[in-house]
Amino acid sequence: MWQRRLIPPVPLELWIAELYDFAPLDQEQVxxxxxxxxxxxxxxxxxxxxxxxxxxxxREIETIAxxxxxxxxxxxxxxxxxxxxxxxxTAGIPSGxxxxxxxxxxxxxxxxxxxxxxxxxxxHRPDEGVNILVAPTGxxxxxxxxxxxxxxxxxxxxxxxxxxxxxxKAQKQLAKEKYGCxxxxxxxxxxxxxxxxxxxxxxxLSDSDIDILAETKSTVVHNPLSNLRLGSxxxxxxxxxxxxxxxxxxxxxAASNDSQDLLEAIKIGSILxxxxxxxxxxxxxxxxxxxxxxxxxxxxxxxxxQLGSLTVGKKADxxxxxxxxxxxxxxxxxxxxxxxxxxxxxVHSVWVNGKQIVADGKVKTINVDDLRQQLFERSQxxxxxxxxxxxGQIEAHYRTVMGLAELxxxxx
Amino acid sequence: MWQRRLIPPVPLELWIAELYDFAPLDQEQVxxxxxxxxxxxxxxxxxxxxxxxxxxxxREIETIAxxxxxxxxxxxxxxxxxxxxxxxxTAGIPSGxxxxxxxxxxxxxxxxxxxxxxxxxxxHRPDEGVNILVAPTGxxxxxxxxxxxxxxxxxxxxxxxxxxxxxxKAQKQLAKEKYGCxxxxxxxxxxxxxxxxxxxxxxxLSDSDIDILAETKSTVVHNPLSNLRLGSxxxxxxxxxxxxxxxxxxxxxAASNDSQDLLEAIKIGSILxxxxxxxxxxxxxxxxxxxxxxxxxxxxxxxxxQLGSLTVGKKADxxxxxxxxxxxxxxxxxxxxxxxxxxxxxVHSVWVNGKQIVADGKVKTINVDDLRQQLFERSQxxxxxxxxxxxGQIEAHYRTVMGLAELxxxxx
Numbered sequence: 001m002w003q004r005r006l007i008p009p010v011p012l013e014l015w016i017a018e019l020y021d022f023a024p025l026d027q028e029q030v031x032x033x034x035x036x037x038x039x040x041x042x043x044x045x046x047x048x049x050x051x052x053x054x055x056x057x058x059r060e061i062e063t064i065a066x067x068x069x070x071x072x073x074x075x076x077x078x079x080x081x082x083x084x085x086x087x088x089x090t091a092g093i094p095s096g097x098x099x100x101x102x103x104x105x106x107x108x109x110x111x112x113x114x115x116x117x118x119x120x121x122x123x124h125r126p127d128e129g130v131n132i133l134v135a136p137t138g139x140x141x142x143x144x145x146x147x148x149x150x151x152x153x154x155x156x157x158x159x160x161x162x163x164x165x166x167x168x169k170a171q172k173q174l175a176k177e178k179y180g181c182x183x184x185x186x187x188x189x190x191x192x193x194x195x196x197x198x199x200x201x202x203x204x205l206s207d208s209d210i211d212i213l214a215e216t217k218s219t220v221v222h223n224p225l226s227n228l229r230l231g232s233x234x235x236x237x238x239x240x241x242x243x244x245x246x247x248x249x250x251x252x253x254a255a256s257n258d259s260q261d262l263l264e265a266i267k268i269g270s271i272l273x274x275x276x277x278x279x280x281x282x283x284x285x286x287x288x289x290x291x292x293x294x295x296x297x298x299x300x301x302x303x304x305x306q307l308g309s310l311t312v313g314k315k316a317d318x319x320x321x322x323x324x325x326x327x328x329x330x331x332x333x334x335x336x337x338x339x340x341x342x343x344x345x346x347v348h349s350v351w352v353n354g355k356q357i358v359a360d361g362k363v364k365t366i367n368v369d370d371l372r373q374q375l376f377e378r379s380q381x382x383x384x385x386x387x388x389x390x391x392g393q394i395e396a397h398y399r400t401v402m403g404l405a406e407l408x409x410x411x412x
Numbered sequence: 413m414w415q416r417r418l419i420p421p422v423p424l425e426l427w428i429a430e431l432y433d434f435a436p437l438d439q440e441q442v443x444x445x446x447x448x449x450x451x452x453x454x455x456x457x458x459x460x461x462x463x464x465x466x467x468x469x470x471r472e473i474e475t476i477a478x479x480x481x482x483x484x485x486x487x488x489x490x491x492x493x494x495x496x497x498x499x500x501x502t503a504g505i506p507s508g509x510x511x512x513x514x515x516x517x518x519x520x521x522x523x524x525x526x527x528x529x530x531x532x533x534x535x536h537r538p539d540e541g542v543n544i545l546v547a548p549t550g551x552x553x554x555x556x557x558x559x560x561x562x563x564x565x566x567x568x569x570x571x572x573x574x575x576x577x578x579x580x581k582a583q584k585q586l587a588k589e590k591y592g593c594x595x596x597x598x599x600x601x602x603x604x605x606x607x608x609x610x611x612x613x614x615x616x617l618s619d620s621d622i623d624i625l626a627e628t629k630s631t632v633v634h635n636p637l638s639n640l641r642l643g644s645x646x647x648x649x650x651x652x653x654x655x656x657x658x659x660x661x662x663x664x665x666a667a668s669n670d671s672q673d674l675l676e677a678i679k680i681g682s683i684l685x686x687x688x689x690x691x692x693x694x695x696x697x698x699x700x701x702x703x704x705x706x707x708x709x710x711x712x713x714x715x716x717x718q719l720g721s722l723t724v725g726k727k728a729d730x731x732x733x734x735x736x737x738x739x740x741x742x743x744x745x746x747x748x749x750x751x752x753x754x755x756x757x758x759v760h761s762v763w764v765n766g767k768q769i770v771a772d773g774k775v776k777t778i779n780v781d782d783l784r785q786q787l788f789e790r791s792q793x794x795x796x797x798x799x800x801x802x803x804g805q806i807e808a809h810y811r812t813v814m815g816l817a818e819l820x821x822x823x824x
Binding site: 001002003004005008009010014036039040043092105142163169181225227228229230231232233234257258259260261262268271272274275277278279280283284285286324325326327328330331332333334336339341343344368371372374375378379380381383402403404405 | 640684696735745753757784787788
């Protein structure tokens with residue numbers, strides 16, 4: 001959240017280099033960021049948050065502890081996937097014709113897996129609403145050994161798996177270089193896919209990749225806003241649905257969306273695909289969008305027995321909307337109003353596991369004015385003149401390998 | 413506004429048939445709808461509204477009077493283009509192989525032009541913030557005589573011109589049938605284009621059409637949300653900008669977006685195009701988006717000398733944002749926060765022509781709670797089971813001519 005709306009419009013490979021160069025190194029910032037994300041999620045209709053959490057190097061446990069503390073204080077249900085990798089950032093860009101050498105990553109694969117086991121043991125408390133996921137960053141920055149270690153942990157501790165998958169065209173190209181096959185075929189071969197596996201983005205899959213996702217009952221997490229913002233592409237969501245793949249919606253991080261508004265993600269994630277298929281009989285209806293956002297998410301987190309629908313016996317994770325909000329008037333179709341409109345100040349109450357957290361449109365568990373003041377005081381207006389060293393180092397290669405014209409402007 | 417979020421996901425040609433079948437026939441509804449639109453525009457950062465206004469048949473002057481009354485009461489600057497046509501709705505769908513007969517439109521071309529002249533004389537008061545535009549619906553429903561009459565009125569009274577242009581693939585096909593050339597070539601030939609002409613949508617233009625827009629200094633109004641919602645397509649906005657065409661943003665109507673949130677339109681209308689061009693050097697930056705939304709709009713309404721930038725001597729149409737809103741924190745780049753984020757409750761104050769209309773996030777000129785109550789009381793929850801007769805009549809032909817598979821579902 002500390003870099004939201006700051007990184008200029010560039011593709012993922014350059015965006016992430018800048019993100020990492022300026023990542024906050026203070027666990028109090030992580031705590032405040034998690035509080036802010038939780039509040040924005042609740043006030044846009046979410047009762048759970050999945051946080052693919054960037055770790056402060058050398059203070060990984062403290063980073064996770066800070067986020068867990070925030071989500072517990074707010075009372076939102078949390079699924080935290082510490083963002084792990086064992087290859088350095090430049091390895092995430094295809095080599096193309098050039099021979100590339102990459103510095104080794106600062107932490108070994110084994111140390112990373114030991115860290116994850118420690119994290120699971122310290123923080124994974126599903127009954128208390130805190131869940132840990134194994135969540136290697138993605139094929140672009142992780143070895144097979146890291147994926148395989150995560151599979152083993154996932155099986156041993158019965159926890160879910162998450163990863164980024166084929167967010168960009170560059171990653172599709174990289175997978176061919178790295179494996180000689182598609183990233184999906186490779187992940188299936190090593191056993192990472194399955195009904196407890198959720199996959200963020202999934203923009204650049206082929207039809208046979210889609211069949212593999214359906215077969216393995218994997219879940220696609222559609223992040224429409226960041227896919228547009230970073231120019232990653234339009235994920236073939238209508239094809240996923242036709243193939244029977246479970247799909248749900250995500251906001252992505254606050255530095256790549258740059259909001260954390262769930263209703264915005266559902267609206268854009270539904271209507272975006274109408275331009276990809278002339279036949280409107282295939283388009284996502286508002287009611288289908290609600291089911292994708294609720295039950296679809298619960299399935300991907302292996303909690304469909306407890307969450308995702310208003311069913312006797314399931315947990316009481318509920319949102320009550322104020323249908324007298326101007327943005328939801330005049331009265332027509334309440335589901336259509338929520339999904340296709342732009343509801344503002346529409347969330348009246350939220351309960352998580354039966355406990356009321358939002359009442360009368362206000363979060364009751366923390367002092368939001370105090371949070372705003374802290375976010376304000378600990379930040380400063382940037383004048384857009386910071387320069388990312390890493391972007392400077394990789395941009396020319398990125399442009400060559402992606403077939404873009406030579407760089408002509410002075411600075412990024 | 414009375415049908416917002418009610419029409420199912422279908423393309424424009426079916427959507428408009430349903431819209432017309434259920435259009436409100438009560439001028440008090442028009443008044444309330446205009447009040448609601450004005451409030452939502454102000455609270456999402458707009459100081460002007462362009463209303464391509466659907467007229468109640470037989471009570472056209474009263475419809476416009478109701479909208480004018482609403483905009484004057486709120487104090488927002490208004491540009492009203494009464495929606496006129498002289499061909500019936502079915503004429504808007506290409507014939508294809510079939511021979512089509514269309515009922516004549518209920519009002520003659522001459523009567524429509526006389527009506528427009530009366531409207532200009534009664535309501536066009538630029539010094540008081542109320543402007544009338546000539547605004548034939550579009551080539552799909554208007555004769556050359558109607559366009560030419562509008563050109564003459566526009567020249568005689570020095571008022572701006574507006575129309576829909578090539579919103580759908582069907583309209584592109586229709587133009588070929590109707591004129592034997594592109595719609596843009598035809599409009600240029602009859603003299604409708606120019607630096608006082610704004611063109612809504614512009615999705616299906618060829619490269620040579622784009623050159624014509626640049627040459628004639630016409631303005632494109634980009635309505636990204638409705639273009640997605642109706643599956644119309646992605647307008648080639650980056651190409652327009654590269655060709656030097658003036659582009660601004662619109663929300664479109666509340667039944668096809670289905671919100672009236674200007675900041676949402678600017679955000680999606682900016683980032684949507686990143687997926688159409690791999691080279692990020694062509695993408696729209698947040699600062700460029702602000703200029704398109706402000707000065708770009710003013711240019712298209714021939715008011716760039718008076719509006720569209722903070723310049724000594726221009727009118728004081730201003731919005732003040734509260735940068736301590738949670739959705740705009742932490743502090744990073746204020747312009748990026750507004751454009752790429754999802755600001756909620758962020759508008760603090762609005763002035764139009766130097767008069768303060770919004771203070772402390774509240775509209776001061778009308779009672780918004782009273783408006784909400786009236787919108788609530790005069791509407792009812794629809795159960796999505798209304799049937800449009802017209803859609804029933806035209807859907808099979810529409811599918812045939814657009815090359816879609818035969819209809820298999822029971823109802824729309």
